[in-house]
Amino acid sequence: MHALDLARWQFAVTTLYHFLFVPLTIGLSALVALLQTAWVRTGKEQYLRATKFWGKLFLINFAMGVVTGIVQEFQFGMNWSAYSRFVGDVFGAPLAIEGLLAFFLESTFLGLWIFGWDRLPKKAHLASIWLASIGTILSAYFILAANSWMQHPVGYRINPATHRAELTDIVAVLTNSTTLVTFPHTVAAAFLTSAVLMLCVCAWHLARGNEITVFRPSLRLALWAIVLSGAAVAVTGDVQGKIMTEQQPMKMAAAEALYETSQPASFSLFSIGPLDGSAETFAVRVPHVLSFLGKGDPNAAVEGINDVQRAYEQRFGPGNYKPYIPLTYWSFRLMIGLGLICVPLGLVGLWLTRRGRTPTSRVFWRAAGWSVALPLLANSFGWIFTETGRQPWTVFGILHTDDSVSPAVGAGGVITSLTVFTLLYGGLAVVEVFLLVRYAKAGPPQVPTGDERPAEDRPLAFAY
Structure with a gap:
């Protein structure tokens, strides 16, 4: 394999691994903040114990996300x-803002939250976790702004002397239309991922009758978050699909393996046979759906791969502008399917827990337990589709991937680092899973009562 292929593999591996932790960090921080808010407002002990329990899982995940994110850069x-x-x-401008502003905000107030138990006033301590949560969301925004510029470059010029892209309008970069639709979609997916993890852990304990007073409120919070965030993922994903079709028509055509322009265009649930356009395939199709996904009109025409290829050759010059179609086709379906499966599970759970009930169905508990992998896989396939569907571009319309690799790094060096x-x-995955499983099974900590010692003499509550 060439250094280019190995470098792409390495970036894919590190990015997908890092992105296992990102949505959990974004979503869990807000869910923990909601539970702590409930405790501050009501004074009920079960909310305090739930806050500390989920806070511990959040911190384990946050630490792993920081480590893997640094390596990725x-x-x-x-x-x-x-x-x-x-x-x-x-590209460096939004990343610099993320490090200097968002990550600083996130890490500073997270430190105050960790060390501030019994040392800060309740409301100040609560504000620290909310500000940390806002920091994680802002970090996502600036990082997505950088990635969106690769999908749809704006606010720049090419310096003819240096042959480099130079920033001309930071506001245009930060308000890129791609960013404005990608950000809410990613955040909604993060809440869905975190809520499903919370559902899985609650299911394990409640199926065994453990700590019902603590885990039942968490279960209800998780179920509502799954339903609401799942709906948000669907709506924002629909908007994102239309922007994608406008900006990168090849990516939408590749998502359907649509080689010839169709009006109206149907959407295939699955296909059997080659997807390279060399032969007919058997497919189960839903009429008009691709037209609606791409253009918002069930009778609209959707450009095929061959027509887009010809248009790109006229615009960018000779070359192959087709991504690897089987990968884009199946990753697009797996992204949608695995993500949407979670929503019916959330609706069933809300029905089973109505009016103070606790589910008794083993089938539901097992489904809830195994569902933890669904949004994680959906996120991964979503990023695979987003990045591979843009190929052969690193920056769409400006820079090819094969022109982006380090010229002095050979295949031997890349394969060694890979x-x-x-x-x-x-090894980190083993540590992460071990810690999460261990502390998830341990259950919520006991909260001592009647401690009248001064705050400075009390043990730090973060060491539960």
Whole structure:
């Protein structure tokens, strides 16, 4: 394999691994803040115990996300120095804002939350977790602004002397139409992912009759979050699909393996046979759906791969502008299908827990337990579709992927770092799963009562 192929593999592995933790960090921080708000407002002990329990799982995940995120950014200098040189002035701006503003806000107030139990006033301590949660969401915004610029570059110019992209309008970059639709979709998916994790842990304990007073409120919170965030994922995903079709018509055509322009265009639930356009395939189709997904009109025409290829050749010059169609086709369906399965489960759970009931069905508990993998896989397939569907571009319409790789890094160096990172991440995965399972099974901590000692003499509550 060439250095380019290995570098792409390495970036894909580290990105997908890192993104397992990102949605959990975004969603759990807000869910923990909601539980602590309930405790401050009501004074009920079960909300305090739930806050500390879910807060511990959140902190384990947050620590792992920070470690993997730092390693991911190293690759821009290691394997993609040509890309970094070309777009550094533009791409680096939102990333710098994320580090200096959002991550600083997030880490500072998270530190206050960890060490502030019994040392800060209740409302000040509550404000710290809310500000940390806002920081995680802001971090997501600025990082998505950088990624969205790769999908739809705006607010720049190409310097003819240096042949580099230079920032001309930071507001245009931060208000990119791609960012404005990608951000709510990603945040909604993060809440869905975190809520399903909460559902899974609650199911394990409630099926065994453990700590019902603590886990039943968490279960209801998780179920409502699943239904609401699932609906938000569907709505924002629909809007994102229309923007994508306008900006990158090849990506939508590749999502359906649609080679010839169709009006109206149907959506295939699945296909059997080759997806390279060489032969007919058997497919179960839903009429008009692709037209609506792409254009908002069930009778609209959707451009096919062959027509878009010809248009791109006229616009960008000779070349192959088709992504790997089987990967885009199946990742698009797996993203949608795995994400939407969670919503019916949330609706069933809300029905089973109505009017103070606690479910007794083993089928429901088992389904809730196994569902934890669904949104994680959906997120991964979503990023696979987003990034591979843009190929052969690193920055759409400006910079090819094969022009972005580091010229001085050979295949041997990349495969060495890829092997090291894979082994390192494998070890971190074992540690992460071990810690999450151990503390999830341990249940919520006991909260001592009647402690009249001064706050400075009490043990720190973060060491539950």
